[in-house]
Amino acid sequence: MNQNKTERSVAFFEEAKKYIPGGVNSPCRAYLAVQDTPRFIEKANGSYIYDVDGNAYIDYIGSWGPMILGNNHPIVLDAVKEVIESGLSFGAATEREIQMAKLVCGLVPSMDMVRMVNSGTEATMSALRTARGYTGRDKFIKFEGCYHGHSDALLVKAGSGLIANGGAPDSAGVTEGCAKDTLTAVYNDFESVQKLFEENKGEIAAIIIEPVAANMGVVPPNPRFLKQLREICDVNKTVLIFDEVITGFRLALGGAQELFDVKPDMTTFGKIIGGGMPVGAYGGKREIMEMVAPCGTVYQAGTLSGNPVAMAAGIAQLSYLKEHPEVYTHINKLGKLLYGGLRKLAEKADVPCSVNDIGSIGSLFFTGQEVKNYLSAKTADITAYGTYFRQMLLKGIYLAPAQFEAMFISYAHTETQIKETLEAAEDCLTNLKRV
Structure with a gap:
């Protein structure tokens, strides 16, 4: 496979830059970090994605995670086709919202009630507001390198497409006043959390964390870390x-909290609960969620929340996952094959690399250090990743266009495709060593 044709993508990008900031509607699509031109996508099916120049790629982005069954899965597609005949949006209550809420609460161990929203950003923003309303406190702890969407208070050392800026907000337009109650700890370092509690006694409303970090690349938690967070939250109310948003319904049917046997008080989800449609959700203990309007005094609203198309797609996908546990067996088996293979290839090519993975998600970091937090993730050579990315793209392998994003395997991927990917990676890593 050699994907050299880019004429239409290049032309579309030049046109897009006239009307859209940077030519893209999300910075993670910009290809700036890998010094290339974004591929404009025409369609996707199964484990493949196709661009406007007719190139086919094995897809390891999967719309940034939600396509766990593969692109355009017929179960999800049929559900969407059925519902759109009745209308695309009503801005009113529907039966499907109840079906979705019951399904999610039944699958997630810690969740008594759930509120549908339209994105992961909206979910995390709303969850934090609810936690503050519930506790009557202002401050919260997040972790360096964990990304929770682009609401103002969360854009501090946020990882992903952002660059840390000495503890100040990562984005222009975010005031220091808005971020003053945002406390940052070091991922996988419980002592840094303890220190913040000691310095801010009785003031911390919440800890928010990706239970498996996936926006500084994939960084799993240390064995005791999540349980320690549960314990310190219990002590301090x-x-x-x-x-x-990344791990929910992907690492296990009940998410990371099921896998690690740690129950949070609240959980946020993203587009995986909508089969890839724009959707999000937040929920948790009944006593906390009953603080949300119209029950309580924490206001949150959305005229498109619980959109019938997104609900139909999500019910179809989550129901399939519930009824087919073999999905997890398959994607986790392929994860071991792919990420274990990359680890061996990097060692064989003598290229300084660290591979982190859990289940079907993983990252190849171009660093000789073990990656266990944001500081160690930032030692990765982004120039080397850019070279690797461009070479893999030419071989028909569609990876995230940034070192600090995750790879995602779907139920549609096959062992043959994993082997094809590893063959491409072997060539690319060998070429990198020569350079």
């Missing part, structure tokens, strides 16, 4: 929020 602080709300523990798991941001499972």
Whole structure:
């Protein structure tokens, strides 16, 4: 496979830059970090994605995670086709919202009630507001390198497409006043959390964390770390929020909290609960969620929340996952094959690399250090990753266009495709060593 044709993508990008900031509607699509031109996508099916120049790629982005069954899965597609005949949006209550809420609460161990929203950003923002309203406190702890969407208070050492700026907000337009109650700890370092509690006694409303970090690349938690967070929150009557936008329904049917046997007080989800449609959700203990309007005094609203198309797609996908546990067996088996293979290839090519993985998600970091937090993740050579990315793209392998994003395997991927990917990676890593 050699994907050299880019004429239409290049032309579309030049046109897009006239009307859209940077030519893209999300910075993670910009290809700036890998010094290339974004591929404009025409369609996707199964484990493949196709661009406007007719190139086919094995897809390891999967719309940034939600396509766990593969692109355009017929179960999800049929559900969407059925519902759109009745209308695309009503801005009113529907039966499907109840079905979705019952399904999610039944699958997630810690969740009594759930509120649908339209994105992961909206979910995390709303969860934090609810935790503050519930506790009557202002401050919260997040972790360096964990990304929880682009609401103002969360854009501090936020990882992903952002660059840390000495503890100040990572984005222009975010005031220091808005971020003053945001406390940052070091991922996988419980002592840094203890220190913040000691310095801010009785003031911390919540801890919010990706239970498996996936926006500084994939960084799993140390064996005791999540349980220690649960314990310190219990002692201090602080709300523990798991941001499972990436891990929810992917690492296990009940998410990372099921896998690690740690129950948060609140959980946030993203587009995986909508089969890839724009959707999010936050929920948790009944006593906390009953603080949300119209029950309580924490206001949050959305005219498109619980959109019938997103609900139909999500019910179809989550129901399939519930009824087919073999999905997890398959994607986790392929994860071991792919990430274990990359680890061996990097060692064989003598290229300084560290591979982190858990289940079906993983990252190849171009660093000789073990990556266990944001500081060690930032030792990765982004120039080397850019070279690797461009070479893999030419071989028909569609990876995230940034070192600090995750790879995602779907149920549609096959062992043959994993082997094809590893063959491509072997060539690319060998070429990198020569350079």
